[in-house]
Amino acid sequence: MASVKEDYEGCAIEIEVENTLTLNGKKIEFTHDNTNQTWHSDYLPYSQYNSLIELARAIVHESGEFTKAQN
Amino acid sequence: MAIRKDANTLTSSERAEFVAAVLEIKRLGIYDQFVLRHARANMTAIHRCPAFLPWHRRFIYDFEIELQRASGNPNLGLPYWNWPDGGETASLWDDDLLGGNGDTNGVVRTGPFRSGRWTIVNRNGQANGALRREMRQNASSLPTISEITGVVAQTPYDTAPWDASASGFRNQLEGFIGANLHNRGHMWVGGSMLPMTSPNDPVFFMHHCMVDKIWHDWQVAHPSQGYQPTGNAPFGQNLTDPMDSTPTPNNRPIDVLDSSSLGIEYQQSGEIIVPPIATPQLLPLDESFINASINIPGEVIRFQIDAPEFASYRLETSGNSDTVMSLFGPNDARALVTVNDDGGENLNSRIVQSLSAGSYILEIRLYNPNSLGSFSISGQPIGTSAIPTLAVNGVQTNAAISFSNESDLYRFTVTNPGAHNIETEGQTDTFISLYGPNSQTALLDNDDDSGSGLNSRLRWNLPNGEYFVRVRHYSPVSTGSYSIRVNR
Numbered sequence: 001m002a003s004v005k006e007d008y009e010g011c012a013i014e015i016e017v018e019n020t021l022t023l024n025g026k027k028i029e030f031t032h033d034n035t036n037q038t039w040h041s042d043y044l045p046y047s048q049y050n051s052l053i054e055l056a057r058a059i060v061h062e063s064g065e066f067t068k069a070q071n
Numbered sequence: 072m073a074i075r076k077d078a079n080t081l082t083s084s085e086r087a088e089f090v091a092a093v094l095e096i097k098r099l100g101i102y103d104q105f106v107l108r109h110a111r112a113n114m115t116a117i118h119r120c121p122a123f124l125p126w127h128r129r130f131i132y133d134f135e136i137e138l139q140r141a142s143g144n145p146n147l148g149l150p151y152w153n154w155p156d157g158g159e160t161a162s163l164w165d166d167d168l169l170g171g172n173g174d175t176n177g178v179v180r181t182g183p184f185r186s187g188r189w190t191i192v193n194r195n196g197q198a199n200g201a202l203r204r205e206m207r208q209n210a211s212s213l214p215t216i217s218e219i220t221g222v223v224a225q226t227p228y229d230t231a232p233w234d235a236s237a238s239g240f241r242n243q244l245e246g247f248i249g250a251n252l253h254n255r256g257h258m259w260v261g262g263s264m265l266p267m268t269s270p271n272d273p274v275f276f277m278h279h280c281m282v283d284k285i286w287h288d289w290q291v292a293h294p295s296q297g298y299q300p301t302g303n304a305p306f307g308q309n310l311t312d313p314m315d316s317t318p319t320p321n322n323r324p325i326d327v328l329d330s331s332s333l334g335i336e337y338q339q340s341g342e343i344i345v346p347p348i349a350t351p352q353l354l355p356l357d358e359s360f361i362n363a364s365i366n367i368p369g370e371v372i373r374f375q376i377d378a379p380e381f382a383s384y385r386l387e388t389s390g391n392s393d394t395v396m397s398l399f400g401p402n403d404a405r406a407l408v409t410v411n412d413d414g415g416e417n418l419n420s421r422i423v424q425s426l427s428a429g430s431y432i433l434e435i436r437l438y439n440p441n442s443l444g445s446f447s448i449s450g451q452p453i454g455t456s457a458i459p460t461l462a463v464n465g466v467q468t469n470a471a472i473s474f475s476n477e478s479d480l481y482r483f484t485v486t487n488p489g490a491h492n493i494e495t496e497g498q499t500d501t502f503i504s505l506y507g508p509n510s511q512t513a514l515l516d517n518d519d520d521s522g523s524g525l526n527s528r529l530r531w532n533l534p535n536g537e538y539f540v541r542v543r544h545y546s547p548v549s550t551g552s553y554s555i556r557v558n559r
Contacts, residue, residue: 035236042114044265046246046257047209062265064193069200070178071186 004053011066013056021056023066030055073135075284076338078150078163078277086168089150090183092142093273101137103192105130108316110194110267116315119235121228121300121308123245124286125324127279129317132333134276148335151280154213154256159206169274177203177262184273191263191271202272203262210258218250223289225249226371226436227397227410228299233308238438239299240289244282253282284337287330293371295404295432298324351375351432356384356450364445365392365437374448376400376431380511381480381539382452386422386433392444393418395436401429407476412438419446423453427480427541428511458482461540461557463491470542471552472499478543480511483557485533492558493529493540499551500525502543508536519545526553 004015014022021028030041030052038048039055043063049055060066081089096102109117109130117126131149139147150163157163164171170182178186179202186201193199225240235247246254256278257264263272270276290296301310313322320326327333351373354361363372378384378401388394394415398408408424408431415421418438437444461468461483470479485491485508495501501522505515515531515538522528525545542555 042267045114045118045267046254046265046269048247058265062262064191064199064263064266064268069198070176070203071201 006053006056008057008060009067011060013053013060015052015056021052023056023060028056028059072146072334072336073139073148074146074336074338075148075280076150077153077156078168079153079156079161080338081150081168083167085150088142088144088147089138090168092138092147094183095141096137097189099141103196105134105137106192106268106270107194107196109270112267112316114267115234116307118245119247121233121241121298121304122312122314122324124241124282125298125327126314126317128283128286128327128330128333129314129322131276131279131283132327132335133318149280150277151284151337152256152274152277154252154281155216155219157213163274163277169277171204172206173202173204173262177205179204179262192268194268199268204264204272205261207259207261209261209265210255212255213259214250214252214255219252219285221367222250222252223285223292224367224370225289226293226296226434228296230299231304233300233304240296244285244289252285253278256281283330287335287337290328290330295399295434297407298328353377354386354433354448354450356452358449358451360389360447360449362445362447363435365443367443371434371436374433374435376433376450378426378428378431380428380455381425381458382455383423383425384450385453386424386448386450387415388419388421388435388446388448389416390419390444390446391417392446393438393442394420394446395438396420396422397434398422398424398431399434400431401427404432409476427478428506428539458539460484461555463487463557463559465556467496467554467556469552469554472501472542472544472550474550476543477550478541481540481542481555482537483540484537485535485559487559488534489532489559491531491533493531493555494522494558495526495528495542495553495555496523497526497551497553498524499553500545500549501527501553502545503527503529503555504541505529505531505538506541507538508534511539 006013012024021030030039032039039052040048041055041059043059135149139145163169166182170179170184173179180186184202189202190198191202222243225243227239229239229241230237243249244252246252260274298310306312307315310325311323354374354376395412397410399406409422411420411422459481461481463483502519504517506513516529518527518529
């Protein structure tokens, strides 16, 4: 995948050639399972995603760290 | 004694007591400390690893203690979320217990933990808005009874490489392979149940209570299966390692293996089927073949082997199935001797081992717990082994228990009848067994700590004859050197 820049729910997602992910400028560690072609992160310990952009969007939406808290 | 019940079966007063206790420890700041204990733990030290189950058993046990203190009821038990009956319309999601699903933005607006009454915290401990649930958006269904039953049938507890790719019961229950029970529950609720701060949602504790109940049911169903690994896995994962982010004392897996010793009792919902323990079939040690087949995913077939004397034995499967065999004994179906995967032809397993006389249990499963297949099994002695001789009133013999579950066998001859002392010396916690006369299987006595320190000593009036002494470490996972002598 080439570089991706996307604004998702108010958070800037940047992916550089599948090996660097930043959210609002913060580098996010992730693991790529080559065998199963899945991506996962310590942010979301129970789930695995089929692409890095799906993982990035899920972290933004679910982690509570990159979006404004809702009441 | 904490009585843990299906959350759907709680009475109105039990629901009120549970909710009041949760709200009280939230008010005191205790609840959020549990969120942070989970959120700040090393993720891969408590998930995707063998310690996943003991870590969370201890975690929800500590939480339960806090609820008991807050309520003043020492018998208050965490309710468990019985997934097969726990869908969106189940009564545990009613307004007098957990409240229901979130609104279009995921914000929970019903029940005691609704927006305005309950605030979640982020991993820095800062308030982070309302509790969120997005039921069924990340997983469409909850585990069924048959899926749970299938996972309870899996053995062993865990296998190398001890991570999210490992085969075994733990990983199927956790959810990275197979039916996916635990992970699916988190994903089915969604919202606040997805990140490492997932204990923000009180259903986390009911969810992990169900996970713990399944582990408990598995332990009851497979009494010969223990926690794995016992050694050589990453620190924090072995049976006697301290676990990450867990207060001392009793912070090792071995400390929490027995639910009843923690004062926990599960009230069965009566629906989850625990597979019966099959009576082992006798495997004669005469080279004859017994045909067997795995007809249910995860099934384990058990054989009994009676070794008549100390000797080297070969046990092996044949056929096209990828078998794994585990040998337990002697005379103790919980004492693992060894495990073998592919030591035989092609993907068959083979154990070649010197065994003391006695009864053993051989368990055979398929490497892939989702596979079915048939195999043949045979066993035979392949040569007698020299048993070291102890000279009565001679010099001591120095030896060592060098690996888990090892035992050493010795012989000595009595030619002058009378009182004999058989004893060990050293820093190792030994356990000895005496057999005879003229028999490797006629047990006379056992001893653990009658010698100096943690050493063993037996004193017996022995008639003429040949006797045998077996020495092992008291702990099946420990090693150490010792010396042994026989004096008249």
